[in-house]
Amino acid sequence: MRTYDNPVLPGFHPDPSVCRVGDDYYLVCSSFEYFPGVPVFHSRDLVHWRQLGNVLERPGQLALPDDTPASGGVYAPTIRYHDGLFHVITTSVGAGGTFLVTAERPEGPWSDPVWIDLPGIDPDMAWDEDGSCWCAMAGVTVARIDPRTGEVLEGPLPMWSGTGLRDPEAPHLYRIGEWWYLLLAEGGTALGHGVSAARARSPRGPWEPAPGNPLLSHRGSSSPIQCTGHADLVQAADGTWWMVLLGTRPRGYFPEFHVLGRETFLVPVEWADGWPRVGPVRERHPAPAAWSPIEPPPVRDDFTSPVLAPYWISPRRRPEGCWSLTELPGRLTLTATGDSLDRPGHTFVGRRQQHLDCRAAARLESGTGRAGLSVRLDEEHHYDLEVAGGADTSGAGTGTGWAAVAGNGSGASGDDGLEAAGARDTSGAGTGNGRATVAGNSPRAGGDDGLIGAAAGDTSGAGTGTGRAAVAGNSPRAGGDDGLEAASGGDAVGVGTANGWAAVAGNGPRAGADGEPGVAEGDGPRAGARTAAVVVRIGPVRQRVAELPLPAGPVTLAVDIRATRNPGPGSGPDTLVFSVETAEGAVQLAELDGRYLSTQVATGFTGRVIGMYVTEGRAVFDWFDYAPAISCATP
Incomplete structure (x- = not known):
């Protein structure tokens, strides 16, 4: 029997939403304070996903000010296809509210936002037989809207708000047969998370709760997958039903830590007595009938394209003048826009950490700027391998x-x-x-x-x-x-x-x-000397923990991340090993406990991002590698 492994979209890819057009599936997820926003993926089998681009890739679509807090920004998009157009509706928290964009093709270009005056987050879209468009919001409410203008035509009206648990959110409406079904998350997007359902003959209600609520929850279980919730349903071309949802993979000793953020999982759905039924989310499931593997992404980005690959993201914004792939073809040139990673406004280009065990490395050309490789959760929680000269x-x-x-x-x-x-x-x-x-x-x-x-x-x-x-x-x-x-x-x-x-x-x-x-x-390092240093920022503490003089010439900066196996008292989730390689050989500088770059320490809704930065002058990167690694198990 063919099987697939969960998560199907690993790393910081929370709040998934999916739709099918013919034999093709399209998925989006939250991006929070990162730009470009709302990554969009394509699959032919719901298991193998390839990123097509980002829905919000122009400053005119997404303008997050520097004071946007970590885990602010773009929350919980929904993607739907109707009348020849793809629709994505989402909320920019603290920077405008709820809006809708459309495109004829999922690759884009996507339209400028159409703003919708509805309170709350987690908007959804569904159409009834007469063409009316209904928008459900966390809370839970529903309103009839004009998707072309954003005008609210009716409501918002109260809906079923779950079984009484905290934070009823992530509502999705579906017209299936003679019923309207409402799927929602409740219990908070942590260990109490779950998925519940109700149905009605009309979006206006009245609503009948599913007799087996919650449909799905891992609360109180010993499963290696936790925080399961925020789900969306899709029917495959062969008539089977599937659910995408978020979950986490905590590691280490109690209370455990998750570092990749909330990831996207896939689980089969069955129907019985007019209700969807979902079993626990397992690490391995029988695969869908359709099976369409794709080539894995290349380990190395050698920056030969004139545009950045869609997986590269930056906190809040990425001004045109701070990066270039054409100034020195075959290299990424970064120019400093801020003098510290501890504050918004700096130049950083990174990608999500997607594997519990992995290696990331970047080749930095010789120069006089202050630049390096960083593993970050936010401005107050990051580990940096920095090359500089100066004070x-x-x-x-x-x-x-x-x-x-x-x-x-x-x-x-x-x-x-x-x-x-x-x-x-x-x-x-x-x-x-x-x-x-x-x-x-x-x-x-x-x-x-x-x-x-x-x-x-x-x-x-x-x-x-x-x-x-x-x-x-x-x-x-x-x-x-x-x-x-x-x-x-x-x-x-x-x-x-x-x-x-x-x-x-x-x-x-x-x-x-x-x-x-x-x-x-x-x-920084002593004036005139070129050094590599490991710098940690943990809450209110910023400290240089290792330093090494460097010879002239390019340097490879690397971090090897090793997940903890068989944790004992005091064990963190993983270990981050920072090293440099020059013409004189490779040297390991520091080995750091990964718990300080976890959600349980830093708080928030995102996950780790690994990337290149510059905080003084200009830096030129020749290539960047990212690859999963065979675990060198940390005890």
Whole structure:
């Protein structure tokens, strides 16, 4: 028996919606704060999907201001085909509200938005026999609209709002036989998520709930797939029915962490007594009758096309002047529009991480800008492998309840405090099952399942307990239980206690305002030297955790991501290993715990994106590789 594996669309592809035209299927999903918005995919069998483009690819269609928060932007589109046109309806949260775009072909071009004055999110579209267009919204309400003008002709009218669980949303209406069916999500888009249904003779109601609600939920189960919900139905050409929906694949020790975001899954549907019936979503299911495999995407993008591939995305916007594939043909040239990845407005071009085990690498040409490879969830949660020349060292700062210390002494902070200090020529010892990385002559080790980083030098350091260790330069720092530890060159030792965080910056940090990381005098490598550094941003802490001098010439920047298998106490979801390769060979700089780039830590609705950036001057990238990897299992 032929089978398929879930998810059918891995990585940050949440809130799927699907329609069929003949033997072809088209799917869209949420894009939130990323531009271009609303990726659109094509399949001949519901299993193998190829991205055709993006629905919202012009600034005139999607203009997200820099103050759009992470996980703001474009929510939960619906795609439908009616009267020779593809319709996509969605909501831009915080930037205009609900709107509709149309196209004759799914590849586009898509029209400019037609705005619809309806409150809420998760809009849906369905047509009745007389051509009336009905739009359901989260909450749940329904209105009759004119899709050409956006005028609301009737309503909004209240509908069935689920079984009483929180957040009734993602409504979809279907006319099937003599009934109108309403499919909706409820329970919140986390572990309580589920799919419920009702039916009526008219979109105006009254509604009869399905006797077996919820139709589908993994709440309280031990399934490796969780958060199942936000579903859409489609009938295949052979008459069978299928459901696409979102789910997550959490990893690590309790409470577990998911890092790829909410992904798209596929499950078969049966009908009994006039109601859809859906079993649990499994990692492997019997395949649909149609079977149309496609060639896997190439591992390497060598930037020989005059336009960026549709999978490349950027936070909020991508101004024309910040990137070019024609300035140096066969290369991607990025120009800085902001000086930090910690704030909106920077130049970043990335793609979704789609596999639990994978490798991403980019070839950076020699230059004088500050640029690199970043794995990000948002501006406050990212790991960067950065190449630069210029000033001295990085810094961490202070705010309410945080301590920052610099000079020849040591600093300690109480519960939930931040400590910063400088140090030189010291070493530390620790115990536990931490992982160690080596760059140059200097190993570093962390406490149980900690966050670890190392850079060139001649001493070793270790973190103890359950704290997280991140070390750079020639000296270690120890963090207390559940703390973060970081260090770099200087003259003193700092220790964090209890649940505090330790952050260490060069020879002296500069205090930042409440809620903002501080910046050391001269953030970056020493003037005149070209170095590679691993920089972490975790909430209010920004720290350089590893640094390595580089020879002249191009450099390959790489991250290998290894999912955790057989997790024990303290285990995170995965490990990120950063390395560089030059003409002199390859060097591993740091090995970092992936939990800090997870939804459970960062919060929000998106998933990891891996990409190239520049925050000073100009950077030229020769190619970018992304490929799934055979797991080197992390214990």
